[in-house]
Amino acid sequence: MFALDPRLEQDTYALGDFPLCRLLLSKDANYPWFILVPRRADISEVFQLDDNEREQLWKETNFLSETLKHCFAADKMNVAALGNVVSQLHMHVIVRRRDDVAWPAPVWGNKPAIEYSSDQLSEVRQRLGAVLGDDFRFVEA
Template sequence: MMQDPIFSLHPQLAADSRLLVSLGTSDWLLMNDARFVWLAQVPRSSGAKLLVDLAPDMRAEVRQESDRVVTILQGAFSPDQINVAQIGNVVSQLHIHHVCRFADDALWPKPIWGQTPAQPYTEVEYEARLALLRAQF
């Protein structure tokens, strides 16, 4: 897939996450909330706010990447559920959340957004989670 020459990551996403891996169409970010295995898929397409804004071939590749990552998350963490959602109320740049949910997590069964403040990883925890996830790709 050809890179969008004017794509840049929204500053809020950059502040709230670290790059996990870049795949064919998307950058994958690990969100800085140690309570959840929470990834954000950011298709590298400037100006896109919704999946429908992408060209059909890119949209298909984004969905294939999402399916691949869901399978990786299922194998690595065995969650009770994986929530996949594009919301965009705070950050309008197209990004798709992939959150492993467990029946015993602090917010189950409620959505994680806007309920309580994030609990940032320590540096050691963040690096360990990134390493564990990167080993899956």
């Protein structure tokens, strides 16, 4: 049974679900920083997904990346599956802009995280709701 890693649960807002992945938003308003987590138990590596799930992960990652690039006027999209601290398979999809607080350096540990206000969080949900389509289901805020 799928359960979100406690660290991911603590550090993110759950936004909703694609067919395979739960979409999370990092609790760092410095950057539009999203995380896709396949809703599968005990998965830490992409190769542990079956062929169809792997294909679906890339479809959702690519769709989200393209959507966010336009929705948040990205100069560059950073996409990575790391997992040295949280082993549960998760894909970071981070909007980078030349005017963000860390450009061009990596986002990890560069600047202190800034919590989203309720208005900012509502705005992110509204922006995404207008473009994510029928395959995405928001979870309750």
